[in-house]
Amino acid sequence: MMDIKSLTLAELQAEMEKIGEKKFRAGQIYSWLHEKLAEDFDEMSNLSKNLRERLRAEYELVSLELLEVQTSKQDGTSKFLFRLFDGNVIESVLMRYHYGNSVCVSSQAGCRMGCRFCASTLGGLSRNLRASEILDQVYQIQKWSKERVHSVVVMGSGEPLDNYDALLRFIELLTAEGGLHISQRNVTVSTCGIVPMMYRLADEELQITLALSLHAPSQEKRLQLMPIAKRYELPEVLDACRYYFEKTGRRVTFEYSLVGGVNDAPEDARALASLLGDMNCHINLIPVNPVAERGLAGPERGIVLNFKEILEKSGKHVTIRREMGRDIDGACGQLRRRYLEK
Ligand code: SAH
Numbered sequence: 001m002m003d004i005k006s007l008t009l010a011e012l013q014a015e016m017e018k019i020g021e022k023k024f025r026a027g028q029i030y031s032w033l034h035e036k037l038a039e040d041f042d043e044m045s046n047l048s049k050n051l052r053e054r055l056r057a058e059y060e061l062v063s064l065e066l067l068e069v070q071t072s073k074q075d076g077t078s079k080f081l082f083r084l085f086d087g088n089v090i091e092s093v094l095m096r097y098h099y100g101n102s103v104c105v106s107s108q109a110g111c112r113m114g115c116r117f118c119a120s121t122l123g124g125l126s127r128n129l130r131a132s133e134i135l136d137q138v139y140q141i142q143k144w145s146k147e148r149v150h151s152v153v154v155m156g157s158g159e160p161l162d163n164y165d166a167l168l169r170f171i172e173l174l175t176a177e178g179g180l181h182i183s184q185r186n187v188t189v190s191t192c193g194i195v196p197m198m199y200r201l202a203d204e205e206l207q208i209t210l211a212l213s214l215h216a217p218s219q220e221k222r223l224q225l226m227p228i229a230k231r232y233e234l235p236e237v238l239d240a241c242r243y244y245f246e247k248t249g250r251r252v253t254f255e256y257s258l259v260g261g262v263n264d265a266p267e268d269a270r271a272l273a274s275l276l277g278d279m280n281c282h283i284n285l286i287p288v289n290p291v292a293e294r295g296l297a298g299p300e301r302g303i304v305l306n307f308k309e310i311l312e313k314s315g316k317h318v319t320i321r322r323e324m325g326r327d328i329d330g331a332c333g334q335l336r337r338r339y340l341e342k
Pocket of ligand 1: 012025097113115117118119155156157158159160190191193212213214255257286287288289290291
């Protein structure tokens with residue numbers, strides 16, 4: 001059966017014509033699914049009982065099941081554990097900022113990229129998420145919080161560019177009129193650097209922000225932390241970032257997770273500054289969330305501040321990621337990991 005929540009309005013219109021229904025029904029159904037966030041055909045009160053039964057027979061309408069919510073006492077960040085229809089489990093995060101609520105979604109159940117400091121990858125990739133399953137993380141959280149979601153970051157478990165078609169469909173549904181209609185500018189996609197897919201994304205000419213997980217100032221060091229660097233080397237990845245900026249005019253964000261004693265030395269900061277040269281970009285430093293299984297930990301505060309200062313002196317725009325939700329297994333894949341272990 002076709003997954004009705006993954007269909008665009010145009011596709012839904014074509015479907016209605018196919019089953020001999022009036023085209024305008026598609027708009028009504030779309031609004032129930034993506035604006036009113038209905039979870040059952042029976043909620044669609046402006047459709048006849050007949051049509052609702054027809055829809056139930058022809059299409060699949062599935063929602064995520066909320067298993068667990070943990071809310072940080074430190075900063076109000078909430079972490080959600082959801083069960084998918086097939087029993088897989090994923091996690092999402094709600095962060096509250098002064099400008100609005102931001103939701104961090106997973107794009108895959110598990111991940112196959114193998115980054116050394118990341119908990120999402122410890123059990124490998126279970127499967128890709130459908131567009132509707134990425135979307136429903138936002139919908140469920142908006143309903144739970146009873147507050148509008150302002151922005152979405154695809155920075156949860158999984159590598160979004162390893163699930164490209166579902167990712168693009170998700171972005172279209174999330175930002176389209178007639179749904180939540182979130183501005184493309186408020187959507188960020190983070191990648192470990194799958195070069196051909198970065199070019200493809202640039203060519204879509206969307207207004208979303210691309211974030212690259214850089215994490216090291218040299219190919220050699222990057223390879224120690226990220227196996228993907230073997231396939232796509234640093235100079236190629238940076239070329240793809242430059243291309244993204246040229247094509248879209250959107251400044252790229254570089255994420256740099258600081259791992260104590262590995263990539264946090266003053267020389268690393270200087271090498272990073274010269275690597276990025278005069279590129280128009282933004283650097284986001286993330287003191288690594290300790291992952292016990294990996295035996296890695298973040299540097300002390302003073303080292304982080306010093307790292308930032310070196311970059312700033314060379315004219316870079318730098319922020320330190322607020323370490324939200326540390327008390328609630330905040331880092332990628334940690335809550336899911338705890339759950340699977342039980
Ligand atoms: N696969 C994508 C998106 C998911 S990870 C990517 O690699 O970008 C989102 C970000 O969190 C990435 O920059 C990732 O490297 C980082 N990350 C993963 N585990 C972390 C940890 N334990 N501490 C800090 N950052 C982590």
